[in-house]
Amino acid sequence: MVSRREAAQILDIPLEMATRHGLPSRLSSADLARIQENPPAWLVQSRANRTGKRPVWAELRCYVCDFHETTRPKKWWPDFTYVMCDFHEDGELPRPAGGMRRSEWEGVGSRFRGFVDAPAEDD
Numbered sequence: 001m002v003s004r005r006e007a008a009q010i011l012d013i014p015l016e017m018a019t020r021h022g023l024p025s026r027l028s029s030a031d032l033a034r035i036q037e038n039p040p041a042w043l044v045q046s047r048a049n050r051t052g053k054r055p056v057w058a059e060l061r062c063y064v065c066d067f068h069e070t071t072r073p074k075k076w077w078p079d080f081t082y083v084m085c086d087f088h089e090d091g092e093l094p095r096p097a098g099g100m101r102r103s104e105w106e107g108v109g110s111r112f113r114g115f116v117d118a119p120a121e122d123d
């Protein structure tokens with residue numbers, strides 16, 4: 001059995017959409033496989049509309065301790081080079097490569113900080 005939330009992740013749709021279209025709170029793997037093999041019209045439409053857009057779900061995985069969660073990405077999130085729990089020390093990440101500058105985002109997901117290493121601007 002999978003939960004509705006897990007089913008939404010597997011189908012790559014928002015949880016609200018799964019609820020609106022009557023996915024039960026728990027589905028058997030066979031039910032889920034049936035939906036994937038023979039998707040209802042609303043699911044086909046949703047997939048067609050999403051081509052090339054930001055993914056519905058993002059997986060955040062701590063570089064240090066491997067804690068992870070699947071969550072809805074925020075518009076302002078860049079492509080993080082590293083993600084780690086907010087209680088780890090900066091020194092637990094590898095140092096940025098030569099010529100790279102590290103930027104930090106706080107409040108990512110439930111407990112993460114995100115880091116992006118990008119070429120430093122000449123100034």
Ligand SMILES: [Zn+2]
Nearest residue numbers: 062064065085
């Ligand atoms: Zn961690």
